[in-house]
Amino acid sequence: MKELYLCWSFDAHWRCLELEAQRQLDYSKASQPRIPPIPHSKFSPNRPPLVSKVSLRAASNHLSFITILTLSATNGIVLATEKKSSSPLTDPASLSKISLITPNIGMVYAGMGPDYRVLVDKARKVSHTNYKRVYNEYPPTRILVQDVARVMQEATQSGGVRPYGVSLLIAGWDEGILPDEQAAVEGETTEGEKKPTGKTGGILKGGPMLYQVDPSGAYYPWKATAIGKSATSAKTFLEKRYTEGLELEDAVHIALLTLKETIEGEMNGQTIEIGIVGPPADHLLGVEGVEGATGPRFRKLTPQEIEDYLTNM
Amino acid sequence: MVGKDCVAIACDLRLGLQALTVSNNFPKVFQYGDNVFLGLTGLATDVSTVSDLFRYKVNMYRLREERAIAPSTFANLVSSSLYERRFGPYFVSPVVAGLDPKTGAPFICGFDSIGCIDFAKDFIVSGTASEQLFGMCESLWEPNLGPEDLFETISQALLSAVDRDALSGWGAHVYVIEKNKVTKRLLKGRQD
Numbered sequence: 001m002k003e004l005y006l007c008w009s010f011d012a013h014w015r016c017l018e019l020e021a022q023r024q025l026d027y028s029k030a031s032q033p034r035i036p037p038i039p040h041s042k043f044s045p046n047r048p049p050l051v052s053k054v055s056l057r058a059a060s061n062h063l064s065f066i067t068i069l070t071l072s073a074t075n076g077i078v079l080a081t082e083k084k085s086s087s088p089l090t091d092p093a094s095l096s097k098i099s100l101i102t103p104n105i106g107m108v109y110a111g112m113g114p115d116y117r118v119l120v121d122k123a124r125k126v127s128h129t130n131y132k133r134v135y136n137e138y139p140p141t142r143i144l145v146q147d148v149a150r151v152m153q154e155a156t157q158s159g160g161v162r163p164y165g166v167s168l169l170i171a172g173w174d175e176g177i178l179p180d181e182q183a184a185v186e187g188e189t190t191e192g193e194k195k196p197t198g199k200t201g202g203i204l205k206g207g208p209m210l211y212q213v214d215p216s217g218a219y220y221p222w223k224a225t226a227i228g229k230s231a232t233s234a235k236t237f238l239e240k241r242y243t244e245g246l247e248l249e250d251a252v253h254i255a256l257l258t259l260k261e262t263i264e265g266e267m268n269g270q271t272i273e274i275g276i277v278g279p280p281a282d283h284l285l286g287v288e289g290v291e292g293a294t295g296p297r298f299r300k301l302t303p304q305e306i307e308d309y310l311t312n313m
Numbered sequence: 314m315v316g317k318d319c320v321a322i323a324c325d326l327r328l329g330l331q332a333l334t335v336s337n338n339f340p341k342v343f344q345y346g347d348n349v350f351l352g353l354t355g356l357a358t359d360v361s362t363v364s365d366l367f368r369y370k371v372n373m374y375r376l377r378e379e380r381a382i383a384p385s386t387f388a389n390l391v392s393s394s395l396y397e398r399r400f401g402p403y404f405v406s407p408v409v410a411g412l413d414p415k416t417g418a419p420f421i422c423g424f425d426s427i428g429c430i431d432f433a434k435d436f437i438v439s440g441t442a443s444e445q446l447f448g449m450c451e452s453l454w455e456p457n458l459g460p461e462d463l464f465e466t467i468s469q470a471l472l473s474a475v476d477r478d479a480l481s482g483w484g485a486h487v488y489v490i491e492k493n494k495v496t497k498r499l500l501k502g503r504q505d
Contacts, residue, residue, distance in 0.1 A: 136389035143378065175415075176380075 072223050076248035076278035076297075077171040077208045079108045080255040081228075082263045083273050096300075098275040102127050102138040103296035104173040106275045110228030111166030111215075119164060123148050141172035141209035145219050153217025167227045168213040173277050173297040176206025208277050230262040237261055248278050252309055260313075267310060269303030276301060314410075314436040314454060314470075316463035319491045320419040322350045322410040323471045325442075325502070326484040328357055337483035337504065345371045346381040348412040348490050351391070354440035355405035355426070363403050367391065384411030384420040388430060395428030402426045406439040410490065417492050442478035449474045464489050464498065472502055 083095045098108045099120045107123060109116040126147040131139035139147070148168065156163045212227060213219045224242045226234035241254045252274065260267060275298065282295035301309075314321045328339035342352045343364045351367060353360040370390060374382050382390070388409045395403065403426060410421045422430050423437035431437065436454055438446035449470035458466055468487055475482035485500040 134390060134393045135386050136393075137386060140378065 072171075072208050072210045073246040073248045073251040075208070076173075076251065076276055077210050078248070078251045078255040079106060079169060079171055079275040080252075080259050081108055081273050082259065082265070082267075083271055084265070092270040093303075096273065098273050098300055100296070100298060100300070101144065101170070102132075102172070102298075104138060104277070104298055105141055105144055105170065106172070106277070106298040106300075107168055107170045108273075108275065109166045109168050110231075112164075115164045116166045116168075119148060119151065119166065119168065122151050123170075126151070140174045140176070141170065141211065142174075142221075144172070145170050145211040145213060149213050149217045149219045152213060152215055156216060163215045165215060167215065169225070169227060170211045170213060171275070171277050171298065172209050174206045174209050226258070226262075234258050234262045248276065252276070253313065256309060256313055269305075269307040269310070272306050272310075274301040274306055274309075275299070314450065314463060314467045315419045315421055315434060316458040316460060316489075317456075318412075318417060318419070319460045319463055319489060320410045320412060320421055321463045321467040321487060321489045322352055322408065322421075323467050323485055323487040324352055324354075325471065325475050325481045326486065327480070327482055329480060332479065334483065340486050342486055342488060343367070344488075344495075345387060346375075346411075348414065348495065349382060349384050349387050350410045350488060350490065351387075352408035352410070352439065353405045354408075355403070359403040359405045363405050363407070366394065370394065381414060383414055384409055385413065387411070388420070388422050388424075391424060392428040392430050395424060395426065399427050408437045408439050410437075410488075412490055412492065440481065442474045442481040445474035445477045446470065460489050460491055460496070464496070468498075468500060472500065476503060 079098055081097050083092060083097060085092060085095055097116075098106060101107050101120070101123045105127075107120060109119075123144065127139050127144055130147055131137070131143065148170065152164050155161050210222050210225070211219050212222055212225055224235075224238045225231075226238065237258045238254070241258070246254075255274070256267070256272070259272065265271065277298050280294040280297055281299045282293075284299060285293055285295045287293065314323075322342055324341035326337055326339055327334060328336040339357065341354060341360060342350055344350055345367060349371075351364070353363055367387075367390075371382050371387065374390075391407055391409060395405075395407075405426060407424045408421070409423075410419075412418065413420055421434075421437050422432045423439055424430055435456075436450040438450060440446075453466050453470050455466075464487060468485070471485055471487070475485075482502055483504055484502045487498045487500060489496045489498075
């Protein structure tokens with residue numbers, strides 16, 4: 001691994017990402033800046049992998065002004081983000097950064113909005129073509145994360161395309177051995193029986209799963225993390241507040257506190273967006289009395305629900 | 314065939330070209346995990362092709378997901394794989410039997426050659442002796458059979474059925490699948 005690093009021509013590429021951002025922010029300018037040709041990737045024996053740094057900088061500093069943070073509790077996950085619009089004339093209800101991928105998996109981003117939209121489409125597509133249409137069940141979180149990470153990695157290596165300028169947080173619920181069952185199993189396992197592996201990211205493990213995916217295609221499982229602007233300070237805050245065995249309600253509370261520390265501007269149901277992985281939301285099923293049907297575990301909180309949490313802070 | 318907290322799957326051992334018997338040691342039941350089994354009847358070349366194909370697919374699944382495939386998941390994989398060949402199908406009629414790794418519940422189902430699943434809670438039959446097998450299973454099977462009784466039932470049903478079919482027989486393999494145990498028994502059967 002040490003001897004071969006992937007390295008982009010730094011300047012040209014970085015300029016390209018910046019120009020893309022500028023174009024988004026300023027539609028009124030008549031003359032579009034010329035985007036420099038995208039360089040081929042070069043292999044260098046002793047330089048660090050710049051691609052992740054370049055795109056991560058894009059994701060964290062320049063293009064997004066929003067902190068996304070998540071907390072994984074024993075019985076769920078919270079994704080919280082600020083919806084910041086550039087103008088008071090926008091309709092806040094039409095802006096949305098949290099997306100539903102499968103009934104049990106949701107996603108949020110920091111970085112370039114258009115790139116994210118493309119990735120959401122691809123994530124939804126691969127969850128079906130690679131999994132649902134083969135096994136007739138939705139992919140576990142790690143499998144979906146790997147598929148999305150593959151899409152992002154290929155963009156770092158293919159000719160004629162630039163890497164995706166987003167970092168993602170993907171949160172989901174996996175069937176499998178749940179944390180409380182895991183404890184029970186470990187207690188009663190006798191000698192000679194095979195023990196289920198409880199390693200992080202292992203797929204036998206059920207319950208809430210949280211992953212970060214970077215533009216390089218690298219992905220990391222987390223208990224709690226933040227991406228985007230002021231992610232570092234948010235992570236420091238989360239390190240202080242996070243405890244094992246957190247309940248979902250407390251996790252929402254901590255997420256909102258962390259968000260409050262790191263963002264400027266007012267927090268209300270219109271400017272905050274929250275997605276949760278929790279118990280099956282049977283009221284979202286659309287049908288009643290179907291045996292064995294369970295509602296989606298990932299759902300977005302309504303502005304009213306967010307207001308309720310904010311008043312209880 | 315489903316029992317109480319157990320399932321059984323059995324096959325005869327004949328390989329033939331129409332009326333000409335070529336081999337009397339051609340098993341048609343394949344194992345794809347601790348408690349997932351697939352039975353394949355039909356064209357012998359497709360039986361070995363399809364069994365190898367699923368060995369590959371199940372091994373890839375296990376490497377990718379770091380877990381054994383569940384029988385219900387495997388059944389859907391079989392279905393989608395067969396339907397992929399909708400207009401040039403493998404000439405096989407598979408049967409899946411196994412226990413759910415999480416709940417331990419018995420699972421059986423059968424398929425036609427293009428992957429239409431036939432879920433059942435009692436028994437599934439397939440092959441040239443399927444009519445005879447239907448008759449035997451209808452009369453011998455009862456709910457909640459224990460592993461030993463299930464073995465007796467499935468063996469009697471299979472042996473009696475293949476005796477009434479000129480194209481089947483010549484010995485049998487019987488698997489009884491329980492929570493932490495799989496028993497494979499070889500039945501000699503009539504060799505004429």
